[in-house]
Each structure stands twice: as C-alpha cells, then as structure tokens.
Amino acid sequence: MSPFDYRPTVRGGQSMRRTWARVLAILRRPKPISAWVAAVAYLMVAPKLAPPGFDDRYLNLWFLSAVAVFCLWTAAVWRLRDWQWRRQTPSGYRVYTRNFDREIAAAEIDAILPPISSSFQAEFDAAWEAFSNALVGWRTKAHLTALEASGRIRQAINAEALAETTITVLVDQSGSMRGQSMLLAAAATDVACDFLVHLGVTVEVLGFTTASWNGGESRARWLREGRPDHPGRLCDLLHIVYRSSEDPRASTGGGTFRPMLRPDLPKENVDGEAVAWAASRLLGRERPRKILLVISDGVPADDSTLMANAPSILEDHLRWVLADIERAGRIRAAAVGIGFDVSRYYSVSTTVTAPDGLGAAVIGLLERTLLETGDEATQRIG
Numbered sequence: 001m002s003p004f005d006y007r008p009t010v011r012g013g014q015s016m017r018r019t020w021a022r023v024l025a026i027l028r029r030p031k032p033i034s035a036w037v038a039a040v041a042y043l044m045v046a047p048k049l050a051p052p053g054f055d056d057r058y059l060n061l062w063f064l065s066a067v068a069v070f071c072l073w074t075a076a077v078w079r080l081r082d083w084q085w086r087r088q089t090p091s092g093y094r095v096y097t098r099n100f101d102r103e104i105a106a107a108e109i110d111a112i113l114p115p116i117s118s119s120f121q122a123e124f125d126a127a128w129e130a131f132s133n134a135l136v137g138w139r140t141k142a143h144l145t146a147l148e149a150s151g152r153i154r155q156a157i158n159a160e161a162l163a164e165t166t167i168t169v170l171v172d173q174s175g176s177m178r179g180q181s182m183l184l185a186a187a188a189t190d191v192a193c194d195f196l197v198h199l200g201v202t203v204e205v206l207g208f209t210t211a212s213w214n215g216g217e218s219r220a221r222w223l224r225e226g227r228p229d230h231p232g233r234l235c236d237l238l239h240i241v242y243r244s245s246e247d248p249r250a251s252t253g254g255g256t257f258r259p260m261l262r263p264d265l266p267k268e269n270v271d272g273e274a275v276a277w278a279a280s281r282l283l284g285r286e287r288p289r290k291i292l293l294v295i296s297d298g299v300p301a302d303d304s305t306l307m308a309n310a311p312s313i314l315e316d317h318l319r320w321v322l323a324d325i326e327r328a329g330r331i332r333a334a335a336v337g338i339g340f341d342v343s344r345y346y347s348v349s350t351t352v353t354a355p356d357g358l359g360a361a362v363i364g365l366l367e368r369t370l371l372e373t374g375d376e377a378t379q380r381i382g
Contacts, residue, residue: 032077039070093272093317094232100217101237103277109240109259112211120263127183127261135187142188142359146195149367156371159200165289165370166202166245169193169362170278171260172296173209173240174269181338182266184355185295186257188362192293193243195363201370202287205243207260208274210267211236215304222308232313234304235268239277245285271300271345272317279321279331290331291369294346295362297338318345334369336361348372 043066104112116124153162169189171177177185189205196203210216216236222228243256259265275294282290300314310316322345325331334348338358342349348369352361 031074034077035070035073038073039066042066042069093313093320094230095273096222096231096234097218099221100211101239102211103239104241106207106240106242106256106259109262109265112238113262113264116262116264123263124261127263128258130183131187131258131261135184138184138356138359139187139191142191142363143194145360146191146363149363150195150199153199153367153370161289162200162370164287165200165291166204166282166285166287167196167291167293167366168204168206168245168278168282170274170292170294171205171207171242172269172271172274172294172298173207173260173266174298174301175266177297177338178263178266181297181355182261184358185338186260188358189242189295190257191359192362192366196366199370202245202285203243204241204245204281205256206274206278206281207240207242208271208277209238209240209265209269210302211238213267213303215302219304227308231308232305233270233273233302234308235270235302237270237273238267239274245281268302269296269298269300270302270305270314271296272314272321275318275325275333276321279325279333282331289373291366291373292325292331292333293362293366293369294333294335294342295338295358296335296340296342298340315345322346332369332373334365336365 043063102112169192171185171189173182193203193205212235215222215234218236219234222231222234240259242260271294275292278292278294282292300318302314305314322333325333326347332348333346335342335346336358337343337349337351338355339351339353341351343351348365350361350365352358
C-alpha cells in the first residue's frame with residue numbers, strides 16, 4: 001500500500017464554511033439607524049436634483065443610489081464602532097468567557113471527547129495503520145533530510161549553544177487538517193522531535209482546536225445572556241500537550257501522537273490564542289534561545305465568533321500576537337503552511353503545495369531558523 005493511499009472522508013466544505021461564516025457575520029451585524037435615515041433622506045432629496053426630462057430611467061438609478069448610500073453609510077459606522085472598540089483593549093480582542101476552555105495532556109483526549117463512533121473508529125484505525133506501517137519510505141526520506149541538516153547545523157553551531165535552545169512545535173488541528181494533512185503533520189512532527197533531541201535541543205509538541213462545533217458552552221451562555229454586542233471569542237478552546245519539554249526521549253515510536261489522529265478531534269481554530277499559549281509556555285523555560293514553529297493549513301476560523309463580531313477579529317488578533325512576540329524579541333516564530341501561504345502572518349515561513357512535502361519543509365525551516373539565530377548564541381557563549 002502506498003503511504004498516500006490513506007484518504008479518509010474529510011469533513012466537507014471547510015473553505016465554504018469559513019466563507020459563509022464571514023458572509024453571515026456581515027449580514028447579521030446590526031444596521032445603524034443613521035444609515036436608514038440617510039437613505040430615506042436621500043430618496044426624498046434626490047428627485048429634486050434630477051435634471052428635467054430624466055424619466056423612468058431615473059427611478060432605477062434613484063433606488064440603486066439609495067441602496068449604495070445605505071451600504072456605504074453602514075460600512076462607515078461599522079468601521080467607526082470597530083475602531084472605538086479596538087481602542088478599549090490593546091489588541092482589539094476580547095473573550096466572552098474562559099470558563100469552558102481546556103488544557104489537557106494527549107492521554108486525556110479519550111476522556112474529553114464523546115465515545116468514538118464505529119465509522120470514526122475504522123477511520124482512526126486506518127490512520128494509525130498508515131502512520132505505523134505505510135509511511136516507511138516517507139519517513140526514511142525525511143530522516144535522511146534531517147541527518148544532512150544535522151551535519152550542517154553542528155558545523156555552524158556549537159553543542160553548548162544548541163543545549164541552550166528550546167523549540168515548541170504547535171500543530172493546527174482544525175477540521176480542514178483532518179485526514180492526510182493531519183497524518184503527515186503527526187509523522188513530520190515525530191521526525192522533527194527525533195532530529196531536535198539528537199541535536200541536544202529541548203522540544204515540546206502542542207496542538208490546538210475547539211472542544212465542539214458551533215461555539216459550545218460559551219455560545220450557549222452568550223445566547224442565554226441576551227446576545228450582547230461585540231462578545232469577542234465565542235467558543236470553547238481545547239489546547240493539547242502531546243509532548244512535554246521535560247520528556248528526554250528522542251522518539252516514542254509514534255505513540256505520543258496517536259491521539260492526534262482521532263478523526264473526531266479536529267474542529268475550529270483560534271490561532272492567536274494558541275500562539276499566545278505556546279509562547280507563554282516557552283517563556284517559562286530557562287533556556288534563553290526559544291523558537292516556535294507552527295504547522296497550519298489556513299486562516300483562523302470559528303463560525304460562532306465570526307458571526308457575532310467583525311469578520312477579521314481572529315486574523316487581527318493573530319497578527320497582533322505575532323507582532324507582540326516579534327517586538328519582545330525573546331521568541332523566534334516561524335510557520336509551515338500546507339497549501340496555504342502563511343507569510344501573510346509569519347515573517348519566517350515556508351509553504352508546501354501538498355502534504356507529502358511536509359517532512360522536508362519542517363526540517364528545512366527548523367534548520368533555517370536554528371542557523372539564523374545560531375551565530376548570536378555561539379558568540380555569546382564564546
């Protein structure tokens with residue numbers, strides 16, 4: 001069996017879901033009364049401004065221009081309100097409630113999720129079989145790439161500087177990652193861990209998604225409390241620790257990442273808070289050289305949040321978090337995009353057009369990031 005024969009049914013229409021959520025976010029925003037007043041005033045005044053003899057054709061233009069006045073006025077009021085809202089908080093971002101967010105170890109996933117259905121169980125077993133046995137050739141190629149990169153890194157950076165380095169790999173577990181992308185993200189992460197530990201680098205692996213679709217308990221509370229305006233993030237985050245930085249093992253035989261392959265785990269993705277969470281864990285470590293590598297396949301998206309707020313709320317927050325990390329200068333953030341150009345968010349990035357190139361891309365970006373920061377560390381120690 002080819003390593004890429006494993007293609008389970010992906011939860012369909014992820015890009016359509018995101019587009020539709022953005023459309024609904026616009027349609028459901030309250031329309032300002034001033035826009036209605038402006039449109040009515042225009043309808044009353046415009047006929048007096050029409051030139052003589054401008055007959056029936058004028059009616060169409062009259063109504064269309066009134067609609068344009070309404071839309072432009074509404075957009076201007078929304079922009080003003082959003083600007084005023086952003087001034088209230090540094091990032092223009094808020095969270096309706098954190099009471100239902102969870103941070104768990106990978107071993108706890110089975111206890112958090114509902115019992116897996118028979119169809120999902122078959123898909124899960126197929127994914128694990130592919131991970132364990134069907135990727136031998138792919139893994140061999142990725143390990144050879146890592147071995148070559150390791151030699152170049154050791155020539156450029158001394159062992160003491162490498163020992164001062166800690167890296168976190170943060171994996172996007174949104175619904176669009178389900179299937180082949182998640183399978184190869186798990187395999188690439190496993191290879192990367194082996195590569196980094198043998199270099200003497202401390203490594204941690206984290207994942208992020210939401211606990212349920214459609215906002216979960218957070219949105220239910222918002223509905224009960226009367227749907228207040230600008231609620232901010234409206235979903236229950238699920239952050240997962242797959243491998244702790246305290247784990248010294250070079251490889252766990254992939255068992256650490258088996259829960260990552262559960263097909264009912266991926267849901268929505270709130271990237272900004274996930275990156276901030278991973279960065280806070282990195283900052284808590286004593287090693288001075290810190291790198292955050294994100295593996296993702298798209299824009300931040302959560303339907304319930306986008307429908308109740310400005311459509312760009314999650315993207316704006318991700319950009320703000322990354323800009324704050326860059327300003328502080330204590331963490332180097334980088335990202336690998338799967339079929340998606342992540343350079344719109346990350347200044348250090350690479351993109352693969354297909355998941356099967358993920359192994360080489362992850363190793364290549366880790367090498368690049370280590371070498372870019374290696375000279376400073378070596379000089380400091382020397």
